Amino acid sequence: MSGERQGFVVTGGLALLAGAGRVIAPLSVQHAVDADLDPATVVRAVAVGAGAVLVAGTASILLNRRLHDQIGRRLAGMRRAGLRRVHDMAASTADRLPSADLTARLTSDLDQVTTFAQGGGIQFLTNAAQLVIATGIMLAYSWQLAVPVLVLAAAAFAVMLGMQRVIARRYGRARRDLAELQGTVTEAVLGAPVIRSTGTGDRTRAKLDAAVDRARDSLVRTLAPLHTNNALGELAISTMTVTVLLGGVWWALSGDPDRLTAGQVVAMVFLVSFFVRPLQFLVQSLGEAQNALTGWRRALELITTPSAEVHDGVTLPDGPVDVRVEHVSARYGTGPLVLHDVTVCIRPGEHVAVVGRTGSGKSTFAKLLTRRLEPATGAILLNGVPLDRLTDASLAGRVVVVPQDPFLFDDTIGRNITLGLPGATGDDALRVLHDLGLREWFADLPRGLDTPVGLRGERLSVGERQLVALARTALVDPDLVVLDEATSGVDPATDVAVQRALAVLTRGRTTVSIAHRMITAATADRVLVFAAGRLVQSGVHDALVDAPGPYADLVAAAMSR
Numbered sequence: 258m259s260g261e262r263q264g265f266v267v268t269g270g271l272a273l274l275a276g277a278g279r280v281i282a283p284l285s286v287q288h289a290v291d292a293d294l295d296p297a298t299v300v301r302a303v304a305v306g307a308g309a310v311l312v313a314g315t316a317s318i319l320l321n322r323r324l325h326d327q328i329g330r331r332l333a334g335m336r337r338a339g340l341r342r343v344h345d346m347a348a349s350t351a352d353r354l355p356s357a358d359l360t361a362r363l364t365s366d367l368d369q370v371t372t373f374a375q376g377g378g379i380q381f382l383t384n385a386a387q388l389v390i391a392t393g394i395m396l397a398y399s400w401q402l403a404v405p406v407l408v409l410a411a412a413a414f415a416v417m418l419g420m421q422r423v424i425a426r427r428y429g430r431a432r433r434d435l436a437e438l439q440g441t442v443t444e445a446v447l448g449a450p451v452i453r454s455t456g457t458g459d460r461t462r463a464k465l466d467a468a469v470d471r472a473r474d475s476l477v478r479t480l481a482p483l484h485t486n487n488a489l490g491e492l493a494i495s496t497m498t499v500t501v502l503l504g505g506v507w508w509a510l511s512g513d514p515d516r517l518t519a520g521q522v523v524a525m526v527f528l529v530s531f532f533v534r535p536l537q538f539l540v541q542s543l544g545e546a547q548n549a550l551t552g553w554r555r556a557l558e559l560i561t562t563p564s565a566e567v568h569d570g571v572t573l574p575d576g577p578v579d580v581r582v583e584h585v586s587a588r589y590g591t592g593p594l595v596l597h598d599v600t601v602c603i604r605p606g607e608h609v610a611v612v613g614r615t616g617s618g619k620s621t622f623a624k625l626l627t628r629r630l631e632p633a634t635g636a637i638l639l640n641g642v643p644l645d646r647l648t649d650a651s652l653a654g655r656v657v658v659v660p661q662d663p664f665l666f667d668d669t670i671g672r673n674i675t676l677g678l679p680g681a682t683g684d685d686a687l688r689v690l691h692d693l694g695l696r697e698w699f700a701d702l703p704r705g706l707d708t709p710v711g712l713r714g715e716r717l718s719v720g721e722r723q724l725v726a727l728a729r730t731a732l733v734d735p736d737l738v739v740l741d742e743a744t745s746g747v748d749p750a751t752d753v754a755v756q757r758a759l760a761v762l763t764r765g766r767t768t769v770s771i772a773h774r775m776i777t778a779a780t781a782d783r784v785l786v787f788a789a790g791r792l793v794q795s796g797v798h799d800a801l802v803d804a805p806g807p808y809a810d811l812v813a814a815a816m817s818r
């Protein structure tokens with residue numbers, strides 16, 4: 258037997274023991290009653306009953322421990338795998354991927370599974386076992402009394418199930434209203450300065466009040482079916498008890514030789530409640546079980562989404578990188594094409610500046626080069642190898658992106674610079690800062706390399722964050738740099754430092770700069786001009802600026818600012 262199957266058998270066995278232990282009590286009572294409460298039989302019955310309770314309790318504890326342990330381990334594994342997938346997706350896609358949403362969804366899905374499995378799930382198992390055993394004993398005692406009980410139970414089950422669906426629907430509505438309330442509160446808190454400065458406090462308060470009222474109303478609406486269901490359970494128990502009692506007594510009086518003994522009638526009455534309570538519980542927790550199952554399925558779906566990482570591809574051939582873009586067009590998701598039929602070659606060591614109006618497709622072009630977006634048509638080749646066949650491992654450190662606002666980890670400047678190169682030391686960081694002409698900037702730092710940058714680098718300005726990212730990039734010594742120039746928040750002194758560092762970094766290295774300032778375009782080897790998703794001009798600054806066309810217009814617009 259495989260380990261997993263053996264595990265199921267042990268779990269099932271423990272659940273049966275726990276369920277059976279509870280059902281022994283009515284049997285003991287029956288023996289005691291049928292022996293006319295003979296002291297010896299009563300003592301024996303009590304001893305058996307006590308033993309059964311002990312066995313049921315122990316089985317329950319063992320089952321609890323076992324399930325807690327196994328479920329905990331399995332869910333932790335799923336959480337790890339799921340978060341890894343979210344991280345991979347965030348690193349390898351340019352779509353506006355709601356990674357935070359995915360993480361929140363995974364967390365709540367798995368929490369749902371945990372809550373059910375560790376709480377209701379264990380009870381679900383023992384109650385199911387109890388239901389099966391109680392049914393078996395009732396049928397063994399008297400099918401004549403058991404059948405009406407089962408018919409009544411089936412009817413009660415059907416009604417309770419229908420009611421449960423209503424409850425689930427109303428709970429769903431309540432959950433949506435609560436989420437909306439949460440969203441409204443978050444918006445009001447985050448937008449507080451805007452709300453105050455625009456004098457729209459009253460409107461916000463009214464919106465908040467309405468959201469609170471909606472959430473309260475929909476929560477209240479769940480109560481009526483909930484109470485009805487509980488009442489239905491009680492009604493079912495009473496009806497069945499009366500049926501068994503009246504039926505048993507009437508039968509006893511009929512003088513039928515097969516009639517039940519007094520003890521058996523009493524035991525049947527007990528069994529009815531041992532039968533209906535679990536039924537009620539099962540119906541009530543069916544919704545939770547369904548939610549848990551949906552959560553489990555959604556988490557699995559996320560975990561098994563194929564990874565975009567390339568492990569078994571080709572290694573990027575050594576040396577400076579040449580880039581060939583052949584008839585490439587691109588789109589986001591299922592949206593329209595935002596880049597059309599772009600063809601361009603970038604020589605090894607060439608510094609190309611990409612310019613164009615906002616929305617013209619510059620960043621999309623950069624994302625394509627760094628494999629954060631797949632071309633819809635056409636191909637991109639690095640050193641003659643299609644980009645989608647290059648392994649992630651061979652691209653790491655050789656193709657590097659410097660975003661507009663680089664991400665820094667909550668650590669020191671030194672460690673943020675050295676993190677890309679395993680084994681790099683503070684001396685390496687100092688050397689690279691020196692090479693990039695950043696010693697002066699560095700000298701002004703309060704604690705040198707040990708200066709903490711804060712969460713996401715918030716203690717540094719955008720320009721300074723770019724300086725750290727440029728130093729990090731220079732230390733890794735990549736063959737292709739794709740740089741998105743910062744558009745704002747860079748003071749003149751830092752700007753000079755950035756330009757100086759850039760000049761060193763791009764020297765002899767294939768570089769694609771998304772240039773937001775004309776100075777960057779003017780100092781690049783070549784300028785690519787994009788307009789409405791098309792590459793409309795390509796050439797050196799001096800030649801383009803003198804010819805009438807989009808580039809000359811852009812330069813003129815920049816000068817008139």
Ligand SMILES: Nc1ncnc2c1ncn2[C@@H]1O[C@H](COP(=O)(O)OP(=O)(O)OP(=O)(O)O)[C@@H](O)[C@H]1O
Pocket residue numbers: 351352353589592595613614615616617618619620621622
């Ligand atoms: N993640 C995305 N999902 C959907 N559409 C996008 C996404 N990113 C960009 N776009 C769309 O693609 C087009 C090109 O955008 P892109 O960001 O490449 O332009 P850009 O020239 O870099 O602009 P900017 O200078 O403002 O950054 C635009 O119409 C934009 O709305």
